[in-house]
Amino acid sequence: MKLIDRPQRSFLFLQGPPGPFFAMLGAELRARGCAVHRINLNGGDKRDWSEGGVDYRGPVSRWPIFVDRYMRENGITDLMLYGDCRPMHIAAHGMAKLRGIAIHVLEEGYIRPDWMTLEPDGVNGRSTLSRDPQWFLDQARNLPPVPVLPPITASFGRRAHDSYWHYHRIVTGRLHFPYYRPHRPGSIIMDGFGWLNRFRLAKRRAREAEAVLRAIKGSDYFLFPLQLTADYQIRAHSPFGDMKTAAEYVIESFGRHAPASARLVVKEHPLDSTFFDWCSFVRKTARRFGCEDRIFHIDGGDLEALSSASRGMICVNSTSGTLALACGTPVMVLGDAIYDIPGMTHQGRLDEFWTAPKQPDVRLFDAFHRVLLARCLIRGGLASQSATRILVQSTIERLMMPTELRVASTVIEVEARWARRGT
Numbered sequence: 001m002k003l004i005d006r007p008q009r010s011f012l013f014l015q016g017p018p019g020p021f022f023a024m025l026g027a028e029l030r031a032r033g034c035a036v037h038r039i040n041l042n043g044g045d046k047r048d049w050s051e052g053g054v055d056y057r058g059p060v061s062r063w064p065i066f067v068d069r070y071m072r073e074n075g076i077t078d079l080m081l082y083g084d085c086r087p088m089h090i091a092a093h094g095m096a097k098l099r100g101i102a103i104h105v106l107e108e109g110y111i112r113p114d115w116m117t118l119e120p121d122g123v124n125g126r127s128t129l130s131r132d133p134q135w136f137l138d139q140a141r142n143l144p145p146v147p148v149l150p151p152i153t154a155s156f157g158r159r160a161h162d163s164y165w166h167y168h169r170i171v172t173g174r175l176h177f178p179y180y181r182p183h184r185p186g187s188i189i190m191d192g193f194g195w196l197n198r199f200r201l202a203k204r205r206a207r208e209a210e211a212v213l214r215a216i217k218g219s220d221y222f223l224f225p226l227q228l229t230a231d232y233q234i235r236a237h238s239p240f241g242d243m244k245t246a247a248e249y250v251i252e253s254f255g256r257h258a259p260a261s262a263r264l265v266v267k268e269h270p271l272d273s274t275f276f277d278w279c280s281f282v283r284k285t286a287r288r289f290g291c292e293d294r295i296f297h298i299d300g301g302d303l304e305a306l307s308s309a310s311r312g313m314i315c316v317n318s319t320s321g322t323l324a325l326a327c328g329t330p331v332m333v334l335g336d337a338i339y340d341i342p343g344m345t346h347q348g349r350l351d352e353f354w355t356a357p358k359q360p361d362v363r364l365f366d367a368f369h370r371v372l373l374a375r376c377l378i379r380g381g382l383a384s385q386s387a388t389r390i391l392v393q394s395t396i397e398r399l400m401m402p403t404e405l406r407v408a409s410t411v412i413e414v415e416a417r418w419a420r421r422g423t
Contacts, residue, residue: 009077010035012070014092015045016082016106017382019162023049024392025080032400037074039067041088042180043173044166059179063088068095078102078399084122085232086183093122104399110338111322111369114152115377116391118398124317125237125336129375133343133364140367143374152390154383162382167192184230186274194273209300212265216296221263222354223310224250225303225320226278228269238316238335246316246334248285250350255289258354264291267306268299312357314350321345325365330357344368 011029013036016022026036026049038053040046046053056066071079079096081089084105096103107123109115117123130136167188174180182188198205227234229242240246247266254264266282279297286295298306307313307323312330315321317337324331325344332353333340344365346358378398380391 008033008035010075011037011078011080012074012076013038013049013080014082014089015041015086016048016080017162018044018166019048019159019382019388021382021388021391022080022082024388025395028392028396029399032396035075037070037076039070040177042177042182043169043171046173046176047169048166055176057177057179060087060181064091064095067092068099071096071099071101076101078104080104080106082106083232084124084126085236088183106395108319109377110319110372111326111377112319113154114149114381115379116381117376118378118395119376123376124233124338127338127376129338129371131338131341133341133361136341136364136367136371139374140370143370146366146369146373149379152379152381152384152387154381154387156383158385159383164192186230190275191273194275197275198273205299209298212296212298213301216263216265219263220259220261221265221296221310222254222258222312222314223265223267223306223324224314225267225318226269226272227316227318228272229274233317233335237337240316240335243316244281247282249334250314251282251285251291251295252289253350254295254354255286255291257351258291258294260294262294262311262354264295265306265310266295266297267301267303268297270300312346312353314353325360326369328360328362330359332357339368341368 011026011034013022013026022038026038030036038049040049040053040055046055054070056063058066070076076096079092079101081093081103082105083089084093093103103121105119105121105123107117107119110117119127119129121128170180170182171188224247226243226247229235229244234240234243234246238246240249251264254262258264266278268278272278278299282295282297283292286292303320304323304327307320307329308327310324310329312332313321313324314332314334317333317335317340321331321333321337322339325339330346330353332346332350334350339345341364343361345360346353348356348358378391378394380389380394381387382391
C-alpha cells in the first residue's frame with residue numbers, strides 16, 4: 001500500500017482505553033518510521049504506556065499552554081485521542097486545531113460488535129458525517145457490500161483485568177498526579193464496590209430477567225435500553241443531563257399516550273456499576289403515571305433478541321439504536337445520534353411513536369452501514385489479544401492512507417492477513 005508522501009509524521013497520544021492498545025499502536029507506528037510521543041495524565045496512563053511517556057503533573061489551568069508548547073517543540077503532526085469530551089482532550093483538541101494538526105478520535109463502534117470508530121476531528125455529536133439521507137445513498141453507490149466476517153474474539157475477563165489495573169493505578173498514583181481528576185463523576189473506589197455488588201447479585205438478576213422474558217413473550221412491547229449517566233453521550237449529547245430524567249420523560253409519555261395493550265421494557269445497562277436501584281425507580285415512576293402494570297424492568301436478556309421482537313426501540317443516542325435498525329425495528333432517538341437520519345429513524349414526536357412507529361428504510365440503512373465501514377469503522381476490539389492485534393492493524397491501515405482514500409476497502413484484507421498470522 002502506498003503511504004502518504006509527506007515529511008515524517010509525529011504522533012502525540014493522550015488518554016486511551018484501559019489496556020495495551022495505544023502502546024501497541026504507538027509501537028507499530030514507530031516501526032513504520034513515524035515519531036511517537038505520549039503525555040500521561042494519571043497513574044493508569046503511565047501503567048498502560050510504560051516507556052517513554054512524559055508525565056503532566058500540573059493544574060488543569062496550565063494544561064492548554066503546556067500541550068501547545070509540547071506539540072510545537074516536538075513537531076507534532078497528528079493527535080490521537082480516545083473520546084473527544086474529556087476536559088483535557090477538549091483543550092488539546094482546540095490547541096491542535098490552532099496549529100493545523102490532524103486530529104484522530106477513537107471511540108466505541110457506531111455499529112457493534114467487532115468494530116471501533118476512528119474519525120477525524122470528532123465522534124458522536126461532533127462527527128463530521130452528514131445527516132442527509134441522499135448523501136449516504138450517493139456515497140454508497142460504488143461501495144462494496146457489507147462483508148460477512150467471523151466474529152472477533154471477546155472476553156469480559158480481559159476488559160475487566162485491563163480496567164481494574166488502570167483504575168487501581170489512578171488511585172495509587174494520586175500523589176504523583178496531584179491535580180488529576182477523573183472525567184467521569186463519582187468515585188473510582190465506589191465503582192469497584194459496585195462491581196462486587198453486581199457479581200454478588202448476578203444469579204438473582206438472572207432469575208428475575210428470565211421471569212420478565214417469560215412475562216413479555218409474545219406481547220406487544222417497546223424497548224427502552226438505559227445508558228450510563230456518566231457517559232458523555234448523556235452529559236454532552238442529550239437534553240437530559242442524566243438517565244433518571246430521560247427515563248421519567250419516556251415513562252410519562254408511555255403512560256399518557258401508549259395504547260392500553262402496549263408494554264414498555266426498560267433494560268438496565270450491563271455495565272452500570274452504581275448502587276442506584278433502577279427497578280424501584282422504574283416501578284415508582286410508572287405508578288405516578290398510572291402504568292405500573294404495563295412496565296417491566298430487566299437487568300439482563302439478549303439485546304438483539306429483545307430488539308428484534310419489539311414493536312420499537314426508544315433510546316437517547318445509544319449504539320443499541322443501530323442494532324435495532326439492523327433488525328428492521330423502528331427507532332425513536334431522543335438525543336443527538338449519527339444514525340438519527342430521516343427515513344431511517346422515526347422523525348416525529350415520542351408521543352406519536354407509541355401508536356405509529358416509522359419503519360426504517362432498509363435500503364438507506366444498508367447504505368449508511370457501508371458508508372460507515374468506508375469512512376470511520378475499523379475492525380477489531382479491546383477484549384482479547386487477537387482482537388487488539390486486529391484493531392492495531394486496522395487503525396494503521398486507516399491512518400496511513402491518504403486522507404481522500406481513507407475507506408474500508410481493506411477490512412477483508414486486514415482480517416485475512418491476521419488469520420494467516422494466527423490470532
